[in-house]
Every structure is written in C-alpha cells, then in structure tokens.
Amino acid sequence: MRLRYAGACRTCGTTLEAGVRAVYDASTRTVTCVECPTPEPRPDVVEPVPAAPPAEVDAGRAGGSARREYERRSAAREKRIREAHPRVGGLILALSDEPQSTTAWARGAKGEEMLGRGLDALADRGVRILHDRRIPRTRANIDHIAVGPSGVFVIDAKRYKGRPSLRVEGGILRPRTARLVVGSRDCTSLVQGVHKQVSLVRDALATAGHGSVPVRGVLCFVEADWPLIGGSFQVDGVHVLWPRKAYEHLTVHGALAPSAVDELHRLLAQAFPMA
Known part of the structure; x- marks a missing residue:
C-alpha cells in the first residue's frame, strides 16, 4: 500500500x-x-576477519621410523637371498633367522609402540604427546616428547633385557662417576644421547621465547627386570624408570595452564616434524 x-x-x-x-x-x-536497501560499505570501516581455528597437531606414530627401517632391512634380505638362490630361496628364508642387526629395529619399534599407547592415554589428564619426531638436518629422531602441567619431557624408549641399575664409582681419591648398567651391559652412552636431545628441545623453546620452561630427560625401559619396590633413579640428571613411573612424572601438577601446554605442544611439533 x-x-x-x-x-x-x-x-x-x-x-x-x-x-x-x-x-x-x-x-x-x-x-x-x-x-530493504543494501547499505553502502564504508571505506573507513574494516570488517574483522574471523580467525581460522588452529590446525590439529598430528602427534605422529610411535615407533614409525624404526618399524619402517626393520621392514626395509627385512625386505632387502629376502630379495638378496631369493636372487642368489632362485630355487631354494624360500626354504632358506623359512629355516634361517633374521640377523640381530635387523630384529633390533623391530624390537625397538615394539617398545616405542607399547610406551606410545600408554602416553596417549594421558590426554585426559592434560598431557600432550608427540611421537617419533625428526631432528632437523640429521637422520636421528626423538622417540617421544611429552608436554604436561609441570613442563616438557624428552623420552627415549628402550626395550632391553636385564635390570637397570646405577653404578657409582670413585670418591675421595678419584673422581666420582655414575654409570647406567642394564644387566651386565654398560649403557651410560644412552644418557649422553638423551642429554643431546634435551639440549635441542631447550634451544627450540628458547628461540620461541619459552626458555624458562623446564625440560627433563627420561630413559624409559619397557619390559625390563624392574624390582617390585623402588627401582627408579637418576643418572646425571636423566630419569631412568619404567612406563607406569613415567606416567606419574608426566601428570604431576605444575605451573603450566592447559592453554600454555597446547601452545608448547604446537611449537615443538613445528620444530621437530614427524620422522
């Protein structure tokens, strides 16, 4: 009208x-x-663009690179034997065992996978996990990185037989030294490897302005011969323990809020891509 x-x-x-x-x-x-008329846009007014939600961090696959290396070595052995013995290659493969240098990769992958499942279960307790992360410009990797309320944990998983123990030598007349022994095997070199990984993670955090965040090294022996009571210890600042004990360390209350845990988790995922 x-x-x-x-x-x-x-x-x-x-x-x-x-x-x-x-x-x-x-x-x-x-x-x-x-x-109704369409309002003319005002040139002096900039409409805010909604921020896109951050992409989901891919935690990676525990033991992925070790599993691939085992499969590569196993396939190369099978190919080598079948080419050298076309008629009986299958029989040779069936009756012979793979060399220890090959099976060690499968055993290591299994240990990382077992520990990885337990670490993933800590998500509802505020712990974020990264598995099998590549160290840039090298062929090496970090088994697991965990970010929890109390800080960052660099975890090296090992599936060794025997009982881990701390051997302290020296004292008044000679320098005091601490060694990590598993069964009768001197594994102190593993401690130095964890120290290198911890240093790289600290550097990445410091570069991003988070140099004050605590970073701890952990050697976690899966299926080792641990005693019923006690057993965990430290060697040169590196925690040596079993999976359930590791979970206790990771879920300790700390100063990091959930938002800070998420930020550090995302930062470390970028600094250490999937292997």
Missing part, C-alpha cells in the same frame, strides 16, 4: 515518507520496506 503517514522500516530503520509504497502490518501497526 501507499503510506498515508510517514514512518520508519522496522527491519532496516529507513525513513519512509508519506505516499511511498510499503508493507503495513495492522496487528503491530508497523511498516516495512518492500525491499
């Missing part, structure tokens, strides 16, 4: 003069434009 009196559109607020065609609602005594 054509308006007898001036009014304002109840939808867009445009002033409607008397005589203009519009829609009149008798029940509410309001008028509405036949077609």
